[in-house]
Amino acid sequence: MLYRxxxxxxxxxVVGQEHVVTTLKGALMTGRAGHAYLFSGPKGTGKTTIARxxxxxxxxxxxxxxFSKNLTISIPCNKCPACLAVNENRSLDLIxxxxxxxxxxEDIRNLKExxxxxxxxxxYKIFIIDEVHMLTKDAFNALLKILEExxxxxVFILATTEAHKIPPTVLSRVQKFDFKRLNPGQVFKKLNRVADKEKIRISAEGLRAIxxxxxxxxxxxxxxxxxIQAATPPGRAVSVDEVNEILGLIPSNYFRDFFSFLANGDKPAAIGLIHEVYNAGIDPEHFTKNFIEYLRKLLLGKxxxxxxxxxxxxxDAPPPVNVAGQQLVRMLNIFSFAKTxxxxxxxxxxxxxxAVMELIPE
Ligand SMILES: Nc1ncnc2c1ncn2[C@@H]1O[C@H](COP(=O)(O)OP(=O)(O)OP(=O)(O)O)[C@@H](O)[C@H]1O
Ligand SMILES: [Mg+2]
Ligand SMILES: [Zn+2]
Incomplete structure (x- = not known):
């Protein structure tokens, strides 16, 4: 798997998460690491990666x-015996x-010992506790005892996608970092690098769709x-249509066209597009959700x-027609209702x- x-x-x-990286590097430079950290945020954004x-x-x-000698070295070096032990999964210092x-x-008692x-x-002896929100109440209490002294x-690094499930007593003992979703530009950049290294010849538009x-x-x-790599022959160029097909994504031109039909009051074309989408095997709810996101971006852009x-x-695929903000709000309301x-x-x-009938009167 490429992600490994x-x-x-x-x-x-590391891509993004600058606030986390800067603070952690600062702790290393001053030699003042805390005893407990909590990494919280959406899945797949670097929590476990940065913890390691x-x-x-x-x-x-x-x-x-x-740092005081102004030497530059990568942090960590990945060459010393301690780094190699972690990279080869045989470090006794990292649990x-x-x-x-x-x-x-019982698990937390073992951890305490x-x-x-x-x-x-x-x-240092470092404990990374992933999915920490899953601990039982008693286990959290036992963990709290260790965090108190x-x-x-x-050093403890707790990671979770559900910070609201962590007891406040534990929260007050940790330094908390909120991880952010990566924006499409950041994702694109890394995908581009990986595709290059792997010699996957995917179009820029295809990478953007992902x-x-x-x-x-x-x-x-x-x-x-x-x-995509598994589904296409090595070395052959991969188009955005193939990407959409393989991943079950909705081509973005559907949204642009649908919006244009609505804005121009072209009822038959709008209804026709709904049927085209349905016949292409696209789930109407999925389509509506994506169309709402499209409208939201148009509104935000205004x-x-x-x-x-x-x-x-x-x-993605800006529409050729311009519509007043009020009209966008109306569309958003009507399609949000349709989605439910x-x-x-x-x-x-x-x-x-x-929804089309309501937006385009007789
Ligand atoms: N900020 C990032 N920079 C570079 N690569 C990243 C980043 N976030 C995630 N990745 C990629 O995604 C993979 C998974 O990331 P990681 O395991 O750190 O996510 P996570 O936040 O711990 O997710 P989960 O909540 O599902 O455990 C990494 O192996 C890496 O390839
Ligand atoms: Mg993780
Ligand atoms: Zn090292």
Missing amino acids: KYRPHDFSQ IFAKALNCADFSKI EIDAASNRGI SALVAAPGGG PPAHV ALSCDGALRDAEVALSK VSPAVLAASGEEI EIKTSPVPQLPLEL
């Missing part, structure tokens, strides 16, 4: 000395626990690229182009057809 092969090994390879990089860096070198399958009080023993390498050589579809999760984008640009969510109706409608296209 291209998992970053040092901070310079930071854990490795803690036992790699004394970066405070290196990774999946709280989804080790969620009980291990935490009390010094790190074999003489440096952590042994000097121990970057826009992954909802900010870089892992999902890399999994999608793996699918109201606050700066916000749209900063989010990196450029409008689709689930229970006896004919799945009907709510979309009704």
Whole structure:
């Protein structure tokens, strides 16, 4: 899988999450690492990756000395015995626990015993607890006890996609970092690099389609690229149509066309497009959700182009017609309503057809 092969090994390879990287590097430079961190945020955005990089860096070198001498080295170095041990999964200083399958009080008691023993390498002993929100109440209480008086050589890195499930008592003992969804521009860049290295000849438009579809999760984008790689002969150029076909994505020109028909009051064409989409095997609810996202971007582009640009969510296939903001709001309301109706409608296209009728009067 490409996402394993291209998992970053040092901070310079991490995409985005600048606020996290800067703070962690700062802690390494000043030699002042905290005892407990919480990495929270959406899936596939670098939590486990950065936890491993930071854990490795803690036992790699004394970066405070290196920085004072103005030497440049990658953080961590990935060459010293401590780094190699982590990279080869045989480090005794780094303990990774999946709280989804080790969620009980016994598991945390074992962890505590291990935490009390010094790190074999003489440096830090680091515990990464993934999916930490899965711990039972008792297990959380036991963990809290350790966090209240952590042994000097121990660092905890907790990771979760569901920070709201972490008890406030635990939250108050950790330094919390909120990971962000990566924007399509950032995803595109990394995909481009991976495709290059792997000699996957996918068009820029194809990569853009993947970057826009992954909802900010870089892992999902890399999994999608793996699918393309597996489904196409090596070395042959891959078009955006093939990408859409293989990944089951809706071609973006459908949204542009649909919008144009609505804006021009072309009822037959709009209804025709709904049927074309349906016959192409596209789920009407999926189509509606994506069309709402398209409308939202058009509206955002009108109201606050700066916000749209900063989010990196450029409008794919901008429409040739211009429509007033009020009309966009109306479309958004009508299609949002249609989307909720689709689930229970006896004919799945009907709510979309009704939306068209409502928007374009006789
Ligand atoms: N910020 C990033 N920079 C570079 N690559 C990334 C980044 N985030 C994710 N990836 C890619 O996605 C893969 C998975 O990332 P990672 O395991 O760190 O995600 P996660 O946030 O821990 O997700 P989950 O919540 O599902 O555990 C990595 O191996 C890497 O290839
Ligand atoms: Mg993870
Ligand atoms: Zn090292």
